[in-house]
Amino acid sequence: MTPADSTAHARTGVLLGLAAYTMWGVFPVYFKLVQEVPTLEVLAHRVVWAVPFGALIIMARRQWSEVRRALTHPAMLGWLGLAALSISANWLIYIWAVQNDRIFEASLGYYINPLMYVLVGVAFLKERLRGLQIAAVLCAAVGVLYLTVSGGVFPWVALSLATLFTAYGVIRKRIVIGAMPGLFVETVLLLPFALAGLIWLVGSQQAAFAAGDGRLSALLMLGGPLTVMPLLLFATAARRLTLTTVGFLQFVAPTLQFCTGLYYGETLTSAHLVCFSLIWCAVVLFSLDAVRAGRRRVIATP
Numbered sequence: 001m002t003p004a005d006s007t008a009h010a011r012t013g014v015l016l017g018l019a020a021y022t023m024w025g026v027f028p029v030y031f032k033l034v035q036e037v038p039t040l041e042v043l044a045h046r047v048v049w050a051v052p053f054g055a056l057i058i059m060a061r062r063q064w065s066e067v068r069r070a071l072t073h074p075a076m077l078g079w080l081g082l083a084a085l086s087i088s089a090n091w092l093i094y095i096w097a098v099q100n101d102r103i104f105e106a107s108l109g110y111y112i113n114p115l116m117y118v119l120v121g122v123a124f125l126k127e128r129l130r131g132l133q134i135a136a137v138l139c140a141a142v143g144v145l146y147l148t149v150s151g152g153v154f155p156w157v158a159l160s161l162a163t164l165f166t167a168y169g170v171i172r173k174r175i176v177i178g179a180m181p182g183l184f185v186e187t188v189l190l191l192p193f194a195l196a197g198l199i200w201l202v203g204s205q206q207a208a209f210a211a212g213d214g215r216l217s218a219l220l221m222l223g224g225p226l227t228v229m230p231l232l233l234f235a236t237a238a239r240r241l242t243l244t245t246v247g248f249l250q251f252v253a254p255t256l257q258f259c260t261g262l263y264y265g266e267t268l269t270s271a272h273l274v275c276f277s278l279i280w281c282a283v284v285l286f287s288l289d290a291v292r293a294g295r296r297r298v299i300a301t302p
Contacts, residue, residue, distance in 0.1 A: 025256025
């Protein structure tokens with residue numbers, strides 16, 4: 001690959017990554033549009049409609065062999081089952097948070113998430129924290145503690161989202177499977193529960209879907225593509241970008257989520273301001289450390 005081709009390759013990766021994180025960042029808008037639908041029904045539709053849309057992508061990318069391998073490999077299927085539980089619980093809390101005007105706290109969870117990965121590395125992989133990483137973790141911890149004490153409410157939404165998504169990431173790192181086939185198998189494993197819930201809602205005449213509002217039904221069906229598309233864009237981008245670039249891009253989503261919280265008029269208290277100020281300091285420190293580490297790797301490469 002020529003230098004010009006390499007530059008174009010990376011530029012396309014950045015654009016795809018930005019598209020993925022922008023979609024994740026403005027996701028609260030979608031959940032606000034279906035706010036009248038109970039959280040569990042929104043989650044069920046997200047799973048149900050992700051399966052056929054995901055199948056089309058698997059077919060187009062000719063990845064059925066990876067799907068078959070996962071479905072016939074008991075250990076891999078078990079890990080994907082745990083991943084499915086983690087990500088579905090994450091989705092459930094996130095939908096509830098948006099529908100109950102807790103977007104700021106959801107945003108905080110995804111700011112914290114990269115720092116959670118660092119702590120997992122220390123606790124389970126015996127990695128050592130570098131100076132800037134220590135400062136970033138301390139800033140984030142002080143911010144969360146300040147919000148808990150001054151705000152009078154434990155930020156369980158933020159910490160739950162960060163913990164569950166970190167657990168999902170750690171589990172998926174143990175499994176040799178592509179992002180799209182992995183997500184497809186996870187949604188297939190969740191599908192029976194989602195369908196059972198929807199059938200019960202329809203039978204008890206509590207379902208919002210197909211209840212006379214065609215617009216709302218169409219929006220609920222849209223939950224599947226909106227679940228799959230960002231991941232597909234991200235998976236394509238990640239193959240073209242350095243880890244440092246991906247590290248920078250991952251803060252686009254919570255920043256946009258924070259902006260949507262402002263747009264929807266959520267109350268930004270002084271405790272929130274102090275907490276987010278410290279979190280943003282942690283983000284800067286974390287990013288500086290990533291840049292330094294990336295430069296050291298480049299210099300060390302013969």
